[in-house]
Every structure is written in structure tokens, then in C-alpha cells.
Amino acid sequence: MLGNQSRITEFILLGFQDLADFQILLFLTFLVIYIVAVTGNILIFVLVIFDQHLHTPMYLFLGNISFLEFCYTSNIFPRMLSALLTGGKVISFSSCFTQWYICATLIVTECCLLCAMSYDRYLAVCKPLHYATMMKTQTCVQLAATSWLCGFTVFLPLLILMLQLNFCGPREMDHYFCDYFPILQLSCSDTRMLKQLSYMVAAMFVLFPFLLIVISYVYVITAIFKIPSTTGRQKVFSTCSSHLTVISIFYGSVIVVYMIPKTEGKGGMGKFLSLLYIVLPPLVNPFIYTLRNQEVREALRNVIGRIMHHHFIP
Template identity: 75%
Template sequence: MLSNETKITTIILLGFGDLHELQIPLFLSFLVIYIIAITGNILILVLVIFDHHLHTPMYFFLGNLSFLEACYTSNIFPRFLLALLTGNKMISFYSCLAQWYLCSSLVATECCLLCAMSYDRYFAICKPLHYSTVMNIQTCIQLAAASWINGFAVFLILLILLLQLHFCGPNEMDHYFCDYFPLLKLSCSDVSLMKMLSYFVAAIFTLPPFLLTLASYVYIVTAILKIPSTTGRKKAFSTCSSHLIVVSVFYGSLIIVYMLPKAEGKREMGKFSSLMYIVLPPLVNPFIYSLRNKEVKEALRNIIERIVHYTVIP
């Protein structure tokens, strides 16, 4: 059992501890980012739930995505902010494993949800006559459920295998949250197989959604370019532009982070670059959808009018 083998009970997340003079500015900056991200995503989720104009397949998936982003930021930021404010960088071993598992599972789930959203946009633009028949409520629920199940099932395999490793120290992790490869560095066991398995799992379960998303947009762009009128092309493109930007931000930030050289002297750069996929998608997604979609802006206006109405008139 793990309890009989593991000597590590707590892990110290070094974070940005060497930047002593910047701890408070970093805390204030990340606190503002967290508040904006969590508020924006919860607001989108509320609008999707309570405004009947947004009860469509695209916004059903957007509601799932916003809920996911809220969970994602709440899994990492509170512990990180506490460490910056108090200097307490310790986290229990099992809490560290749980944080990594939730973070990885939510990233995999987001890959699948973005794929489902691209599938929805493909039928809306390329097969409009079949759209209402194919993208019914049952199909949407099945696609969303499959995304969540796939995301959490994928990394459950790695979690179970991690629990079989022998962790005897050191207990310092040069990161600001619990990530997979920094965790492996704390193990005294042979982790070469675990490293290979992680690449295999990532390739099998996250590459196909990416390729399907890419293929969907190849067909979508091709279909849009075939529309004869400029007005028609603009109208068609506007129905998928927000999602295309979200996909670009999400995959772009991941690609930038994992294509950076992993040189030892660039560890700090690596930690800062990882903020791109930790911070950027949850922060900008609500703005992309709220600023570029008339339906969302109208729903927000209606909610505000209701609040003002019930506040002014008892």
C-alpha cells in the first residue's frame, strides 16, 4: 500500500519564491485575474441556464465550457494565492495528487468539449438542413457526457499507476502547482515507463479531438469560401468566429508551452510560460463570447434589466 511505502507526506511548492520582492504584486495580480475569470465564467453559465434564447446546442456546450473553466481556476488559484500571501507553500501529498488529477482531467475534457462545439458548428454551416435533426438535446447531452467521462477516465489510469510508485524525497517541487513531470521527479522508483505512458495517453485521448476540431474547421472554412455573397460569408463566419478564437487560444497556449526548450537554466521561463494555459483561456473566453455574440450581450442586458426592475420596484 502507498501508506506503507511513501515517506513524503507533504510537498513544498517553491512557486516563484526566489522573487521575494514581487510576492505581493504577484498576489494582487493573480487575485484580480482569478476574480475576473471566475466571475466571467459563472456569469456566462448563469446566462446560458436562465435565458431561454440561449437554450441552443452551441450555448449548451458553452455553459459546460464555462463551468469547466470555473472549476479549473478554482483548483489552482486559491492554493497558489494563499502561498503568495502567507508564504505557506506546503501541500499534502494526496492533495497534490488530487490537484494534478483534476487539472489534467479538466484539460482533457476541454479538448473534447471544443471538439463537440466544432462538430456543432460544422453541421450548422456545412449541413444546415440536417442541423436540427442531428444536434438535438439528446445528442448534445451525450456529447457533453462523453467529454467529461473521457477527460476524467483518461488520467485515472495514470493516477492509479502514480499511487504504486515509491516517493521518498526530496519533497520540494519547483512549480506553483502540482504537475505530472515535477511529481515524477520526487519518486525514487523507475519512472521511465510512466513518462512514456503519459505521452501515449496524451496522444491517444487528446490528439484525436484536436485533429477532429481541425478537420471540422477545414470543412467549415471551405464551405464559407463557397458562399457567393460577401454578406453571406460574413454572416456564416460570425457564427463560428468566437469558437475558432477560443480554440486558437487554448491549443495555441498549450503548443507554445510544450514547444519551449526544457533547459535547466530556463525553469523560471517554463513556469511563467505555463501560465499561458493556466490563465489565458479561463480569462479571455468569457470576453470572447460576450463581446462577439449578440445573443450573449442581449441575454446580459435582459438579466441586468430584470435585476434593476426587481430592485427599484419591490
């Protein structure tokens, strides 16, 4: 045992080696998903910035989430695509921890942003007369900034503790990116405290925001049912339905991966389940917000119209 205590400096991500015969098909599939997700989220982000009609709290939060999804996919997909194409499985110690830290902080940031968006919807539906004074642009910016700050600071203590761990072999990780528990499984140090801390962080910054979201929407749905006209109910619900759909997809996939009990030996299943929150939210969010939201569709038509007019009409 003591002879194996030399500190390793790199890990091997096994990726999708169980599907060795389908590497090219997987590469093409994930490449299309990455291109669509990046294009869609950057488009939403640009629309929110440059279209004056979208300079409202709800769309400012949406712009933040779209930028976050772009960062999220760009943190994981390029290396995964490179591994599928070239077969390169080695990732350096520092790159692995950097990838995990960025991934973890973006998940917490998204939880906080979704919570802030639900608070915005609560004020808009339940406190309409006070909405303009309670949800100013400055308030929106502060909530968004706090969400990003929480994301990037909450995992710093965990990162520092993880960097103190000893990794003396094996160094093979049955995953396609550096995730928290697969990293801990490779350590020959005692990781029980790190596991307990991760559950505390998840309770505070994943489950607690989810609880606040549920409470907000209980009030929102109750208020909607009190609206006398059917048209009024449909109009108000349509402004919340996109947000509810995104929340369901994001939290549903995260809970399936991290909250459902699983044994240590079933990392392979966790690897495939993690595709739910790696692929699904960044891919479908732009479609949900553009196909189900009249303001975003109108902004998109205006941008396309200006481009067509500029390039094709003398």
C-alpha cells in the same frame, strides 16, 4: 541511499520564490485575475441555464466550458493565492495528487468539448438541412457527458500508477501547483513508463481532438467561401470566430507548455509558460463570448434589465 527510502507525505511548492520582492504585487494581480475569471465564467454559465434563447447546442457546450473554467481556476488559484499571502509552501501528498488529477482531467475534458463544438459548427454550416435532426438536445447532452466522462476516466490508470511511486527526497517542487512532470521528477522510482503513457494519452485525447477540429474547420471555411453574398459569409463566420479564437488560445498555450522540447533543468521556464493556459483561457473566454456574440450580449442585457426593474422600479 537505503537510509533515505522513508516515504515522504508532503511536498514543498516553491512557487514564485524567484520574485520574492513582488509577492504582494503578484498576489493582487492573481486575485484580480481570479475574481474576473470566476465572475465571467459563472455569469456565462448562469445565462446559458436561465435564458431560453441560449438553449441551443452551441451555447450548451459553451455553458459546459464556462463551468469547466470555473472549476479549473478554483482548483489552482486559491492555494496559489494563499501561498503568496502567507508564504505557506507545504502541500500534502494527497492534496498534490488530487490537484494534479483535477487539472489533468479538466484539460482533457476541454479538448473533447472544443472538439464537440467544432462538430456542431461543421453540421450547422456544412449540413444545415440536417442540423436539426443530427444535433438534437439529447445528442448535445450525450457529447458533453462523454467529454466529462473521458476526462475523469482517462487519467485514473495514471493516477493509480503514480500512487505506487516512491518519493524519498528531495521534496521541493519548483512550481506553483502540482503538475505531472514536476511530480515525476521528485520520484526515486523508474518513471519512464509513466512518461511514455502520458505521451500516449496526450496523443489520443489532446492531439487527436485537435486534428478533428482542424478537419472540421477546413470544411467549414471551404463552405463559407462558397456562400455567394458577402453579408452571408460574414454572418456565418461570426458564429465560428469566437470558437476559433478560444481554440487558438487554449491549444496554443498547451502546445507551448507541453509539446515544445525542453530539458529537465528548465522547470522554471515551464512554470512561467504554464501561466499561459492557467490564466489566459479562463480570463479571456468570457470576454470573447460576450463581446463578440450578439445572443450572449442580448441575454446579458435582458438579465441586467430584469434586475434593474426588480430592484429600482416600484
